[in-house]
Amino acid sequence: MKLNVNGKVAVITGGSRGLGLNCAEVLVKNGAKSVYITSRKQQAVNESVEFLKGVAKQYNPSCKVVGIASDVSNGEGVKKFAQQVASQEDKVDILIANAGASWGAPLMKHPESAFDKVMDLNVKGVFLTIQAFYPLLKKAGTVDYSSRVLIMGSITGIKPDAMDGGTYGYTASKAGVMHLGKCLALELGPQNINVNLLAPGFFPTKMSNGLLEKIGDTFVQNNPKKRLGRQEDIESVVLFFCAKESDYINGAVIPIDGGAHVGDAPKSSKTVAIILSINDLVISVDVCSPGNVVVRLWRRGRHW
Ligand SMILES: NC(=O)c1ccc[n+]([C@@H]2O[C@H](COP(=O)([O-])OP(=O)(O)OC[C@H]3O[C@@H](n4cnc5c(N)ncnc54)[C@H](OP(=O)(O)O)[C@@H]3O)[C@@H](O)[C@H]2O)c1
Structure with a gap:
């Protein structure tokens, strides 16, 4: 099965x-037939559009790539963005908030202003964006292909101890927006608009880089897959959730985190009791993983 989004308009x-x-x-x-991106900085938008046009040239030459600089944390910015898309398209099949x-x-x-800023973009902005694009999404949705809303949540919205560094507003915003998405899935599903939630773990990006510098090693050690997220991890999930093959999936929360939302990987063995210690020769009881206990003979600094 080769997944695709042939002919779709994506924002x-x-x-x-x-x-x-x-x-x-x-x-x-x-x-995709057309892909629209937005962010606040015109120059960054222009550079990314140039990059995406290069990708299109190689893989999908007829794809139109458009960049519109806009602030989607407030109603005015969202409206401006949606109007510009509406002036060029009569429907939108895929909206990724x-x-x-x-x-x-x-x-x-923790400043009140920071809490407000995060909530304005991560919750209110997502709501306003879906609201503004609703008419175009409704036009695209059919019984055979529901139009798609994907909301970028986070593992922090599922697992409270994934929060680090006092990211109070962020954690609350991600839990909130994921709940909002589930409510919208119930309301919009019957209108042939699916709403699903992605919950990434740690991916190296501008946003996560500061935290990764501080706790990146610990995170990798604890992660059941022993690594950070990669571009292909996010891409494969996004493609599936936008392709017609996922039409019956609505209101789902998909963690993309190597299993970190379930818990930490078992630590490598830990000595819980020394049975005998003569000179540098030791017999100990070690726990390798929950329920996996071994008796070990070892010389200090070396295990057998
Ligand atoms: N990276 C991770 O490990 C991770 C994990 C879980 C969830 N997530 C989520 O994934 C999403 C993307 O994060 P990322 O890691 O890719 O972050 P990023 O590298 O900082 O990218 C954020 C993007 O949003 C744009 N943006 C910021 N404020 C905006 C505004 N007011 N209006 C319009 N665009 C705005 C930025 O461009 P401008 O600054 O030019 O506006 C940029 O394009 C976020 O929702 C984040 O919470 C990320």
Whole structure:
């Protein structure tokens, strides 16, 4: 089965870099008719459009790539963006509400303005974006292919201890927007518009780089897949959720995190008791994983 989005019109907020650009790239590569991206900075939008046009030239020469600079954290910016898309398209098949921001500060130093900024973009902005594109999404949805809304949530919206560095507003925003998405899936599903939620773990991007520098190694060690997310991890899920093969999936939350939302990988063995220790020769009881206990004979600094 070869998945595709042939002939589809796609819109991606925050498409100028990071995961949003990955989403745009996979749709351009796999048959989209037009791909619209937005972010606040005109120059960044222009550079990403040039990059995506290069991808289109190689994989999908008839694909139209358009960049519109806009701030989607407020009604005015969202409306301006949606109007410009509506002036060029009579329907939108795929909307990826991806633009997001984060802020980390200790509890007693966490500014109200930062909390507001994060909530405005990550929750209110997502709601306003879906609201503004609803008429175009409704025109695209049919019984054979429901139009698609993908909301970029986060593992932090599922697993409270995934929060680090005092990202209070961010964690709350991701839990909130994922709940919002489920409510919209119920309301819009009967109108042939599917709403699904992606919950990435850690992917190296501008947003996550600061945190990764601090806790990246620990995160990789604890992750059941022992690595960070890669571009292809996000791309394959996005392509599936935009292709007609996923038409019956609505209201789903898809963690893309190597299994980190379930828990940490078992630590490598830990000594829980020393039975005998003579000079540097030791017999110990070690736990390798829950329920997996071994007795080991070892010389200090060396195991057998
Ligand atoms: N990277 C991760 O590990 C990770 C994990 C879980 C979830 N996520 C989520 O994935 C999404 C993308 O994150 P990322 O890591 O790719 O972040 P990123 O590299 O910082 O990219 C964010 C994008 O959103 C745009 N943006 C920011 N504020 C905007 C606004 N007010 N209006 C319009 N566009 C705006 C940015 O461009 P401008 O600055 O030019 O506006 C940029 O294109 C976010 O929702 C994030 O919460 C990321």
